[in-house]
Amino acid sequence: MLDYLIKNGLIVDGSNSKPKVSDIGILNKKIIIDIPKHALAKEEIDAHNKIVAPGFIDVHSHDDFKVISDRKVSHNILQGITSMIVGNCGFGVSPFESAKEQMSALYEVKDLEIRWKNFEEYFEALNKNKMSINVGVLVGHHTARRHALSDIKKETPNRFELSEMKNIIKEGMEAGCLGFSTGLVYEPGRYSNTEEIIELAKILNKYDGVYVSHMRNEAEGLIESIHETANIGLQSDVKVEISHLKSVGKDNWGNSDKALDLITKYNKDGLDINVDQYPYTARSTMLKALLLNETFNYKNKNSPMGKSMPNEVLLCSVPNEDSLEGKTLEDIQNIYDLPIEETVKKLLNEVSDKILVAAFGMDEKDVRNIMKNKLTMIGTDGIDVGSKPHPRAWGTYPRILDEYVNKLSIISLENAIYKMTKLPATKFGIKNRGEIKNNFWADLLIFDPKKIKDNATFIDPKNGPSGVEYVFVNGKKSVANGMILEEYAGTTIRK
Numbered sequence: 001m002l003d004y005l006i007k008n009g010l011i012v013d014g015s016n017s018k019p020k021v022s023d024i025g026i027l028n029k030k031i032i033i034d035i036p037k038h039a040l041a042k043e044e045i046d047a048h049n050k051i052v053a054p055g056f057i058d059v060h061s062h063d064d065f066k067v068i069s070d071r072k073v074s075h076n077i078l079q080g081i082t083s084m085i086v087g088n089c090g091f092g093v094s095p096f097e098s099a100k101e102q103m104s105a106l107y108e109v110k111d112l113e114i115r116w117k118n119f120e121e122y123f124e125a126l127n128k129n130k131m132s133i134n135v136g137v138l139v140g141h142h143t144a145r146r147h148a149l150s151d152i153k154k155e156t157p158n159r160f161e162l163s164e165m166k167n168i169i170k171e172g173m174e175a176g177c178l179g180f181s182t183g184l185v186y187e188p189g190r191y192s193n194t195e196e197i198i199e200l201a202k203i204l205n206k207y208d209g210v211y212v213s214h215m216r217n218e219a220e221g222l223i224e225s226i227h228e229t230a231n232i233g234l235q236s237d238v239k240v241e242i243s244h245l246k247s248v249g250k251d252n253w254g255n256s257d258k259a260l261d262l263i264t265k266y267n268k269d270g271l272d273i274n275v276d277q278y279p280y281t282a283r284s285t286m287l288k289a290l291l292l293n294e295t296f297n298y299k300n301k302n303s304p305m306g307k308s309m310p311n312e313v314l315l316c317s318v319p320n321e322d323s324l325e326g327k328t329l330e331d332i333q334n335i336y337d338l339p340i341e342e343t344v345k346k347l348l349n350e351v352s353d354k355i356l357v358a359a360f361g362m363d364e365k366d367v368r369n370i371m372k373n374k375l376t377m378i379g380t381d382g383i384d385v386g387s388k389p390h391p392r393a394w395g396t397y398p399r400i401l402d403e404y405v406n407k408l409s410i411i412s413l414e415n416a417i418y419k420m421t422k423l424p425a426t427k428f429g430i431k432n433r434g435e436i437k438n439n440f441w442a443d444l445l446i447f448d449p450k451k452i453k454d455n456a457t458f459i460d461p462k463n464g465p466s467g468v469e470y471v472f473v474n475g476k477k478s479v480a481n482g483m484i485l486e487e488y489a490g491t492t493i494r495k
Contacts, residue, residue: 092140176494317386
């Protein structure tokens, strides 16, 4: 007897092939494709006029600590995300004290009850703590550098410091991490040179790990940064993923064509390279990072994070002063009656240096252009902190299915699902997930293609989507009729 029998659904299996109407089953946490004609099940679900797809794999998550403090991770599972990869942009979870310091830029971590010495213990903590979805992990460069160097602003580590960073990466990869990430606009990674990253990335080769990078420049220096990222991959002989590809700042709009042409050429020449993307024209980051990267110095055209005007920057999370959340920098500037850079400095010095913002600065044409490219995967880059987080944390996947598949026909349904499932599973070597295939883990979702819609907005972001009816994680029904059932069926994904 099957645990579940899903009947009459339009199966979009993740392989980028045409959908077909069929029945599938779930038994002992696995997908069963070949269903006997009169098969019995403990529960039948009629999926007539519904889409049945593999659970989404979020390749760009920042929920490393949140999955410990909030095992439900509602913003993910309600979208149909059944697996996520944490440790992006150089923000890694080990060693713990350095991770705590680094992650404090994103989350309140001082009261975290669970501790771990290394990546192996982090994996053990996740499996003991039980979360709603599956979790894969990247080793973070920032955290390793913060642990190994006495001066985090040092440009070139000595051989002992470099060796210490290598040991952290080795331990992580031995424990089962999927790769190594950098965030070369943030402290302390921004002080490192290319040669340092190449030496560290070489360790991944033995483990078939992926080098994942928030590049050094996503604005005027976009093309040069792609060259640097690809060169790291080539010199270390590892696979590459470019995080949240974009072209920021009005002066740089339209450069996605050049960027994608270059990335495609590297791919054709033999480098295993992909990008990921979220479907919005605003990014979300630390206010301090925007200041450090000259975003508000309008006289200086060169800014690695692009320019944003005061009315284009929304305060998402303001520790110690949540009444400011939802206001723009222009609102704060009017209160302080100061020039914009002085306004930002006052905020950081007198209120909190951990402020998170959403900053507009991308062109919708570039967003669509990147989405259509065959090398593009999908990730939320979500940071569900404060009362007004960027809506990508709650709405990324339904937004693509509603806006870019249904309304605009930018990509087909089967191609969108492929970018969300099989493509990332293949890239990161995640076995037996990402497709509806016999004996694969039963990570599945059932959604109504006519009702699928993201309800998260910049004004009211903490809203789950419409149209996601069921989500299964490892064969357990975890969402039903849009409500979380708190099964906590997730596990760790290890190489």
